[in-house]
Amino acid sequence: MEFLRPATWQEAVAAKAEHPSAVPIAGGTDVMVEINFDHRRPEHLLDLGRIPELSEFDTDSGSGTVRLGASVPYSRIMEHLRTQAPGLALASHTVASPQIRNRGGVGGNLGTASPAGDAHPALLAGGAEVEAVSVRGTRLIPIDDFYVGVKRNALAPDELIRAVRLKTATGPQQFSKVGTRNAMVIAVCAFGIALHPEVRQVRTGIGSAAPTPIRARAAEEFLAAALEEAGLWESRAALPPAVARQFATLVSGAANPIDDVRGTASYRRHALGVMARRTLDWTWREYRGAERTESCA
Amino acid sequence: MRVTFTVNGRQASADDVWEGESLLYVLRERLGLPGSKNACEQGECGSCTVRLDGVPVCSCLVAAGQAQGREVTTVEGLAGPEGELSTVQQAFVDAGAVQCGFCTPGLLVAADELLERNPEPSDGDIREALSGNLCRCTGYEKILDAVRLAAARTEGAV
Numbered sequence A: 001m002e003f004l005r006p007a008t009w010q011e012a013v014a015a016k017a018e019h020p021s022a023v024p025i026a027g028g029t030d031v032m033v034e035i036n037f038d039h040r041r042p043e044h045l046l047d048l049g050r051i052p053e054l055s056e057f058d059t060d061s062g063s064g065t066v067r068l069g070a071s072v073p074y075s076r077i078m079e080h081l082r083t084q085a086p087g088l089a090l091a092s093h094t095v096a097s098p099q100i101r102n103r104g105g106v107g108g109n110l111g112t113a114s115p116a117g118d119a120h121p122a123l124l125a126g127g128a129e130v131e132a133v134s135v136r137g138t139r140l141i142p143i144d145d146f147y148v149g150v151k152r153n154a155l156a157p158d159e160l161i162r163a164v165r166l167k168t169a170t171g172p173q174q175f176s177k178v179g180t181r182n183a184m185v186i187a188v189c190a191f192g193i194a195l196h197p198e199v200r201q202v203r204t205g206i207g208s209a210a211p212t213p214i215r216a217r218a219a220e221e222f223l224a225a226a227l228e229e230a231g232l233w234e235s236r237a238a239l240p241p242a243v244a245r246q247f248a249t250l251v252s253g254a255a256n257p258i259d260d261v262r263g264t265a266s267y268r269r270h271a272l273g274v275m276a277r278r279t280l281d282w283t284w285r286e287y288r289g290a291e292r293t294e295s296c297a
Numbered sequence B: 001m002r003v004t005f006t007v008n009g010r011q012a013s014a015d016d017v018w019e020g021e022s023l024l025y026v027l028r029e030r031l032g033l034p035g036s037k038n039a040c041e042q043g044e045c046g047s048c049t050v051r052l053d054g055v056p057v058c059s060c061l062v063a064a065g066q067a068q069g070r071e072v073t074t075v076e077g078l079a080g081p082e083g084e085l086s087t088v089q090q091a092f093v094d095a096g097a098v099q100c101g102f103c104t105p106g107l108l109v110a111a112d113e114l115l116e117r118n119p120e121p122s123d124g125d126i127r128e129a130l131s132g133n134l135c136r137c138t139g140y141e142k143i144l145d146a147v148r149l150a151a152a153r154t155e156g157a158v
């Protein structure tokens, strides 16, 4: 095995082009488990830990975008991006333990592309783009096209993730996860929702309930239409219970879960419905509350 | 490969380190610092917790090469030069927070960092800070007592 230690991003991208089978290592919280247990013996480990810009984020409000370096650890996302990327900040807080959150980040979560990765529902709901870079150039992969199979993503062998771009939140976002305890839990299933009032859209993300992280598109479209029809984006009136119920049913129906050691398929479908209803309730209350503070101010 | 970093304030080097080796292995097997414990090697138990550039991490999940040039603090770095126990260590002894002791080094490092960051933690803060450290003996109550005691003593000393 060879340990490659690029000092700059250009060197890292060049190293990946030269050794396409090299395994990037950022926080190491997935890679080292595989190495410790002999599940992986890469010829080259490509350490990304010395590239400062991967651990930086940019919330320049002028661009309306949060550009999150691939290696920014979850603990810093929780702390600093609560306002700009609330869904991802909430999801980050549910990952593992402080020790893991101090090392692991979104680039690694995307690299592993596990259906149970907690960043995915938030990235799907937030409408993220993945900045993939190779010596050939940079492309922005819409998050909807990123997950291509169980633990498979759309990166080419010579590509590295430089950053993730998220629209700065303009409305409430929520994340919810089912597990046996609060810390150190792989999601039985998870759900993210984001209201995008400026474009009158709702986006969602479902984790651990299909071969890849997915959106509940029918539920999104139904809710956006219901809000539009009743003029609720403007009036910010209470949400009719029938709308919340139908939304939950559609979220539950979007899932394609399996039975496994963490839970049965039918439990997952049920739990997703419950999480969908709750998170919608939380986000809608926050949306209504925001109006009140604004008009009071 | 050769790996050089600062551990508990001293420069240390290890030779013939395998590229896939963990920082935990280097500390225990190559640098004679067996305080950090190896239980799960998969980030679940926290018994290998050390500070890397001040931040608590599972040393079993840090590749040795990633520690090159960095600063590592292990449980061996907590006591004073004459072996005087630190406030957190003394509190663990006094509160009876140690049974078999296997989890203790990791908990000490995590608790020490918590109190440095947050000298008056709530119970919720303590639980969260220690949520990555498993103990199979104590039932955690005495560990919580120890951290509260250390916090009270730290406050008293200021």
Ligand SMILES: Cc1cc2nc3c(=O)[nH]c(=O)nc-3n(C[C@H](O)[C@H](O)[C@H](O)COP(=O)(O)OP(=O)(O)OC[C@H]3O[C@@H](n4cnc5c(N)ncnc54)[C@H](O)[C@@H]3O)c2cc1C
Residues within 6 Å of the ligand: A023, A024, A025, A026, A027, A028, A029, A030, A031, A032, A033, A048, A070, A071, A094, A095, A096, A097, A100, A103, A104, A105, A106, A107, A108, A109, A110, A111, A112, A116, A117, A118, A119, A159, A160, A161, A162, A184, A185, A186, A187, B042, B043, B044
């Ligand atoms: C005890 C424990 C508990 C965990 N709990 C959770 C949990 O609750 N929720 C959750 O979502 N995850 C959890 N994980 C998994 C892991 O922590 C996350 O997936 C984390 O986001 C990985 O980030 P990392 O930086 O450590 O990745 P690494 O291990 O460094 O890398 C992971 C993968 O991504 C690739 N990669 C890394 N960076 C890049 C890049 N810039 N470009 C291209 N590829 C890249 C690597 O080659 C590798 O394939 C847990 C892991 C452990 C050990």
Ligand code: FES
Residues within 6 Å of the ligand: B037, B038, B039, B040, B041, B042, B043, B044, B045, B046, B047, B048, B049, B058, B059, B060, B061
């Ligand atoms: S040995 Fe590292 S967390 Fe268990």
Ligand code: FES
Residues within 6 Å of the ligand: B097, B098, B099, B100, B101, B102, B103, B104, B134, B135, B136, B137, B138
């Ligand atoms: S004292 Fe035995 S594991 Fe904690």
